[in-house]
Amino acid sequence: MSGCRRRAWLALLATAAGAPGLLLPGVARAGRQAEEPLADAVRGALSAAIASAAPPKLAFANLDERLAFLRWQGTMSERLKRRKSEAHTRLEFLETLWYESRRAGLEPALVLGLIQVESGFRKYAISSAGARGYMQVMPFWARLIGDGEPARLFHMQTNLRFGCVILRHYLDIERGDLFMALGRYNGSRGKPAYPNAVLANRQQWMA
Secondary structure, eight states: OOHHHHHHHHHHHHHHHTSTTOOOTTTOOOOOOOOOOOOHHHHHHHHHHHOOOOOOOOOOSSHHHHHHHHHHHHHHHHHHTTTOOOHHHHHHHHHHHHHHHHHTTOOHHHHHHHHHHHTTTOTTOBOTTOOBTTTTBOTHHHHHHSOSOGGGGGSHHHHHHHHHHHHHHHHHHTTTOHHHHHHHHHTOTTOSHHHHHHHHHHGGGOO
8 A cells, every 4th residue: 555545544544533433324335255266275274264163262361361351241242232132142242253353363343343344243144245144254265165055154153253264364465454454355455445444443342
């Protein structure tokens, strides 16, 4: 990204940061990841990364870390209440999201902001392009790195794991450039509307 373009993007983010929850109406909506050729080594690594559907087992180095997670979970649960009314469902969702985002080396608030833009926290959302679930994962990913069953993308943990692994993959491809990685995730690489919307929404999920 050129210096001029990056400065313009940062200015837009500064404006968005002052308005948590801003969704840049009319421009940001769920898109589609583009199917691209994957080297065998990359496909193998991604397949390994999404393997194992076992429930998340949270591990903490000490009591302070566990208490910090519980405080985060409680705070996010309150913020999520109007979107998910059942307390157990909210807590399970947040525990799984925290686990999968951390497992992929992503910030939970970023993943929450992405989900808000992509699906509005609707588990069974389907876009016009056929993307599925919370993180709007395209069905071809089930064929490329999964078991070939796109219906599994409606399973909460499966969807969150695929989404987080795919975003991590795009970040690696873009050498850590979050603007470009988010655009690639949405199928709108290089355009500002989607990354601006995700990062604006991320603000309200910061602990």
